[in-house]
Amino acid sequence: MKGYIRIVALAAFCAAPAAAQLTTSGPVASVDNIPPAPVTNLQAAAGDGSSVSLSWTLSADDARSFTTFGSQVVPRGDVHGYRVYRTDYFPPVDDSGEIVLGWFTHEGNKVDFDDFFLLADRFGSSDADGDFELFFDIVPNGQIDVDDFLRFADDFGKAVTQExxxxxxxxxxxxxxxxxxxxxxxxxxxYVYDVRAFDGDNETGIVAPFASNEDIARMAMAVGVGQ
Known part of the structure; x- marks a missing residue:
């Protein structure tokens, strides 16, 4: 009985059209789901009012090397390049057009106690500290002190608009x-800049928490003074 079953199965296979017996497939495109590592140490420095210079540390995946392709020497690596993005800002101002420096939260439309508490939490810190936040040194002298609070008091309660x-x-x-x-x-x-490393399918922006030193470093005002 077992021999009969084997013969029938073999006969059925041999009777099938050749096209049904063979399976072919074309090339399948691969998808890269792993984005490259972000750039680090992005710095924006204003020039003479007509330019901003950027510099950064390359993505850790930018292992640039060279190979031959036919008679050409071509670069190779996981990073294809970098895209530079920019967001334009005008400084926050009050109803009279004066610049407002104490609007730390960038939330709502006025300087209030939420901004005060952020500044108070940083009172006494200085640039000698590893985690010093320049964003809150609104009277620049390398420390968060009474001068900053007096300047903040001038802004407290002001309505704020920003383009x-x-x-x-x-x-x-x-x-x-x-x-x-x-x-x-x-x-x-x-201006606030972002430099994103990209490969064939992905791009990765910098990691810069709001108001961190990394965030401040990528900002510039085109008047000859970096912010």
């Missing part, structure tokens, strides 16, 4: 590049 543009791509650079000069700036405007 902000949408983020836009300003440059696409190759791998191994760690500098860029933005010449398309307007004197008096503030």
């Amino acid at each position: 902000q543009g949408s983020e836009r791509l300003v440059a696409t650079l190759g791998s191994g590049v760690s500098e860029f000069v933005d010449n398309d700036v307007v004197s008096g405007a503030s």
